[in-house]
Amino acid sequence: MAKYTVKRLLLLIPTLLLVCVIVFALLRMVPGSAVDQIMYKYSTAGITVTKEEVAARLGMDKPWFEQFGIWVNGLLHGNMGTSLFQAESVGAIIKRQLPVTLELGVLTLILTNLISIPLGLYCAARQDAISDQTIRVISVILMSVPVFWIGTLVLIYPAKWWNYAPATMYTPFLRDPIANLKMFIVPSILGAMTQAGAQIRMVRTMTLEVMRQDYIRTAWSKGVKEKRILFRHAFRNALIPVITIIGGSIAGLVGGSVILENMFNLPGIGQQMVNALSNRDYPLVQGCVLVFSIFVMVVNLIVDLTYKVIDPRVEID
Amino acid sequence: MIDKKTDAYSLEIGVSDEVKELIDERIEQQPKVEKSARREILRVDNLKMYFPVTKGLFKRTVGYVKAVDDVSFRINQGETLGIVGESGSGKSTIGNCVMRNYKITGGHMMFDGLELESQTPKQMRSVHKKLTMVTQDPYASLDPRKTVSDIILEGPTIHKMYSSKGEARDIVGQMLELVGLNPKFAERFPHEFSGGQRQRISIARALALEPSFIVCDEIVSALDVSIQAQIVSLMMKVQQELGLTYIFIGHDLSVVRHISNQVAVMYLGKIMELTDSDELYNRPMHPYTQALISAAPIPNPTADRARERILLDGEVPSPINPPKGCNFCTRCRFADERCRQEEPEMIDVGNHHLVACHRVAGN
């Protein structure tokens, strides 16, 4: 297990390096564009700058490999650069806002799995029965409804009809846990609904595949009771692939959290990134994307390690 | 979907009466064609196939598996060469080399006047119209998404052998009938068939090319014994009807002997003994062949108990590190110092009987 963990961690290094390359390249794919965008932004703010000044400020006057080297070197020393429009380092901004995003992400993840795993297993056990079909249709409806539309309805109609409004002022968890949870519960339920819609169907399919295995057939032909087959044989083995689904859903969940943070005014990294994007504050954008990517990588690592603990057959490829 | 029941085990070698009749028929027919009149269709000289063994992150080559080492044989048109041996003896590798599935390490292969090893992949495509293969696993070798009709028509479609749907249907019908399947099965999918039936479909697919040569790579090994007999008899029947040439690879000497004109016994990548099948069975010369034949059970308890058994000690040595001298010397009961030092040459002891053994050569 220790050897596996070490190997897995070593594999993270090239991936992380490539992530850096992708994040770095994204902003430079269209040469000069970022500089032009920033100049436009400055000019609308009434500040006149020359192209060279902006390029120098961004470090874009140097050749790209040197820029990359400087950036990565900075990252290794814990320095993600400085925001163009906020008088703060990118690291400080992200450090301040990371807990909000993490709390929303973890809450959504927990809720998603609390909804999707039991329902998915139930659907598989009752394949094609009325209950299965109903749950499947509902899950697709959950997937089909744009989350920001429901979110807007939740923000407006309860307020209109019952004078209830979800909190939109951020309270740190340590200051007032209840107010904090009240604030997070609505967005995480909304996020979980969309995710769970997709995940119920995946859990169902995975379980159905397990239920076609020979050992399940053997159990049936031995005359084992249905309940025992489902719980002792099918569900246990189906949970293994389900764990990989959790890993796969993280990237989507992050995308959703960007929308939710913006809608419910949660001061997380997602909201920060969208603001930074509209400000063309590219160093800050780079930092935010990098943090999100590392978050996805870490969750995937945890998922892989859990997988290894549960299923001893897994070998590193 | 159960194959027709066969009254198997009626012969000492465990094939059906049907097969026995067919064998008898063929033995009767054989003298009609002069041996010298038969045309040589495949000739393999000094075939070598070494697979590199790699190690570590940078795939260093640390040695070679000598899967096939210096093997020569020739086959006349309309005849069958059987190749027997334990698993790992390189018998399937020979088949795959002839099919050009591997890039061979050395040697020459002449098929019907063509030098096989120098054909480009594109040229090989037309060679494969005449030279094709039936493989061991009847479950993996049929595309699950194609109907039986599509599967059989794969070869004819590649080589544009028909011009209308009607012709295509005729080919499928003929082929299914030829391999003893109901032509109504044409629109079914492979998963609806049993192992034996699938192997028949595989054979039909190969036959639809109208080939002259088929490499049968352990085509009965995955099947039940009674069905093995059916498939062997089918192969013999179509050989008679279509004048085909086979390489028949198997590990069961009694099965291989009954379809083959010649049999090659392989051990650790080399041919130990190569001769006519009856000659091999009646007068085995190589100690390994003798051990193999003595190991085949006789379906008569008294006779079975009475026969002499030659037990082989130990394991097959690793093909990465074969013993010096004769490959079989580690397990041979007659092995002496010469066997451990000097590699035996293949010699003809007369009557087309080739053996690679110092002991035989010495006498």
Add this chain to the structure above:
Amino acid sequence: MAKSEMKKKPSFLHELFKTKKIAALGLCLLIFFLLVAVFADVIAPVKAVDGQIPTSVLEKLQPPSLKHPFGTDSVGRDLLSYMIYGCRTSVILGIVCTLLSTIVSLIIGVASAVIGGWFDLIVQRFVDAWQCVPGMLIMLIMMSILGNGLIQLIIVISIPAGIGGSRMVRSAAIAVKDSGYAKMSTMLGGGQLWKMIQHVTPNILPMIIMNLAGSLGGVIMMEASMNFLGFGVSVNTPSWGAMLSGQGRSNMYVAPWLAMVPGIAIAIMVFASAMLGDGVRDILDPRLKGGVGSYSGSKLKKIVEQKKQDLNMI
């Protein structure tokens, strides 16, 4: 069993309409949207001029009425007409993005599987890393650089989706490439292209189709989400997502229909494509057919009863 043996294999559509009613409904809805998109100029009560619905200051924010079945927006455009032309945008986006991303996936995945070796290793490391960067963020950055517009949106949605999907295509293609029947096709004289078209593609097709239908809905959803975050097709192009997150949200109190109509339309389109995708997969993937699990409970009892009766008959 005896009867079904006599039958020829049922056509795909027949099976879809017979056994997968909801999926068939999804197909019908998608065809309906397609027809609306194609004949937008014919059916829209207010015709577009140069791709834009005429505005009318006198008729702004009108509630649904006979004249304007879905009401009007804050610049007095007929919402029904806007929705009909917006449907065209959605259909174009959906079809083009889905096809483009599938082609990207196929090229990367199949090339990676076939060429193998170092090429495969490098491509896969890159795809791994790409997967770690949340797609939504990549799209936002790309949009902010490329600017708003239909073609930009198509590129921004298709390429990340295509790269992400290539992994599944690759692993599926490798399994098929190494299978007995694919190797056998070479020994029948088939070339690499034959193998790809006849064996690899048909055998990874169910997975790709599953992707197709799923990503169709995903594309519509993406467009709406991007609009919410301030990126999308250009302001002048009618789009459901733009109506929903722009005027719909800002006029939620006074004109709820402006958010309701596009919201429901998006939901229906995504729902239809997801259901169709499910049904198609169930039919095309034999692994999900039959199996012991499907005989649980009452179904099992029914089968046992049937077998008993059959035995009594003899």
